[in-house]
Amino acid sequence: MVVESGTIDKIYCAFILGSTAVSMGTEVHMYFTFWGLQMLQKGEMEKARLPVEYQHMEESFWKKLEEMKYPTPYELLKSMKGSGLLHIYACTPTMEMFGVKKENLIPEVDKLVGAATFLDIAADADVSLFI
Amino acid sequence: MVVESGTIDKIYCAFILGSTAVSMGTEVHMYFTFWGLQMLQKGEMEKARLPVEYQHMEESFWKKLEEMKYPTPYELLKSMKGSGLLHIYACTPTMEMFGVKKENLIPEVDKLVGAATFLDIAADADVSLFI
């Protein structure tokens, strides 16, 4: 799974699909690039918002999640990580393009890699998605 | 195929790919989530618009489609459905997050399911796309 987007809807999609796969006993490989990579910086995932087209739904969206006591994206990520089945890759070309430093990434990141690693893994995967 | 987006360009992409697959005799499974799920509510698909980046092309886009007598997304969906090869799934977590009620969905929806059902189907599919 490539996570390119950094809006909260796509992050939730990626993490809900990932959590579900993990709960089914499947290995999940997430390769974070561009805006997705930004989300791996400490404190950034909490700032993710809806896309501009849907800003008017922002308030009711968060209120509803709170009512449902829905886990935050970072809670979902840590829970997946706890299973031992989630592998998190940070895209090195993106890190260079945006000046992202390794020490600012959340500790759950497994490896800093380029696109070749992703393609190798995707070629063997049952399902590959670009989110 | 996961349909996450609710802008008209992505809806057309998903439905044109779907229609083509159906015309080739292929089974098509569409899992609607987030903004895609919103489109399954009665009357919502007709309101889909271009992404904000392309608002200036909105008027000429619709005019061109009219000139071409291009089918609307809902017409494409009903035509695919008529083939018996299209399966439409509505994402239950999204329905809860956005307070979408079953009775407001278009009658073409086959099942209300979670992500596990999608992953099971995707694992056996020839092509899986996240749109």
Added chain:
Amino acid sequence: MVVESGTIDKIYCAFILGSTAVSMGTEVHMYFTFWGLQMLQKGEMEKARLPVEYQHMEESFWKKLEEMKYPTPYELLKSMKGSGLLHIYACTPTMEMFGVKKENLIPEVDKLVGAATFLDIAADADVSLFI
């Protein structure tokens, strides 16, 4: 690979994944539709910008790429094309919808085709992505 998007982040993602695949000796098939198809018109790829959500990062993004002497998208495309492993398809329904003429496309385009050709190729591919 379907390239539907026309923002610079997605174009770079598609082309970096493509370049990497080509450098690994893999055949790459790119099917350009909607905003991606617009990018195949002469002079359009150079005008690609970040999505509206990230406009505030536009200036520093381009400055950084210049400092890194990073190849432009068109340079990446020509370099992939030079390998003989890249196949570029322009989506004919999109060309009709947007009134795009064949003679305005860059010369690297191999074929003008519909969605059926893409699905045939995707069904045999190791990895299929919708970008």
